[in-house]
Amino acid sequence: MAVLNIHSRRLAADADQVGALVDTLTGPHDRLWPGDRWPVARLDGPLGVGARGGHGPVRYRVEEYEPARRIRFRFNGSPNIDGYHEFTVTPDGDAAVLRHTLAGRPRGITRLTWPFFYRRMHDALLEDLLDRAERELTGTVATPARWSAYVRLLRAVRARIAPATAPPRSPVGS
Structure with a gap:
């Protein structure tokens, strides 16, 4: 089983503005990652090739930048x-497209949990x-995302299993 999962949005900003926003990812003034709603994304150093980290249980290293x-x-x-x-920024006329692509092959239990x-x-x-990203660049969101009932249920179950009061797991060094 292969996974290819793509999310993208055309943003009313030029590619340099979108790229500057993406470059804040995992930094001390990250303006892109929704860390107020999800486990914070962190790296063991500045954003650059070789930096390691993750968010929640997900671990990765920067391979290309x-x-x-x-x-x-x-x-x-x-x-x-x-x-x-990966995140990519592509110029699109007077706007830019921010795209996130996840591609891979799940192993073990992840074939079921994915x-x-x-x-x-x-x-x-x-x-x-x-x-x-849209709010940071334009001040508003035309059509805000809404969590499905299933996502709300999964988050409620996870909160009961790992309450927010528990100390966060360190994403670095793994």
């Missing part, structure tokens, strides 16, 4: 998927991220 245009993260270990996820858990949570997180 073209400032303001492309960041590719290679999964390394958890959640048992061989592959990558379709029933990870994919739905991933989809909701990415739509929240794209909403944040």
Whole structure:
């Protein structure tokens, strides 16, 4: 089973503005990642090739980085998927397209958890991220994403299993 999951949004800003926003990812002034709603994305150093980190149980390292245009993260270990996820910024007339692509092959239990858990949570997180990008660049979101009832249920179950009061797991060094 192969996974190819793509989320994109055309944003009313030029590619340099969108790229500058993407370049804040995982930094101390991250304006892109929806860390107020999802586990915070962190790296063990500045955004650049070789930096390692993750968010929640997901671990990766920066494999390729073209400032303001492309960041590719290679999964390394958890959640048992061989592959990558990346952000790209593409000019589109007087706007730009921000795209996130996840491509890989799940292994072990992830062959079951991807379709029933990870994919739905991933989809909701990415739509929240794209909403944040649109809001940061334009001041508003034309059509805000809404979590499905299933995503709300998954988040409620996860909150009971791992309450927010528990100390966060360190994403670095894994």
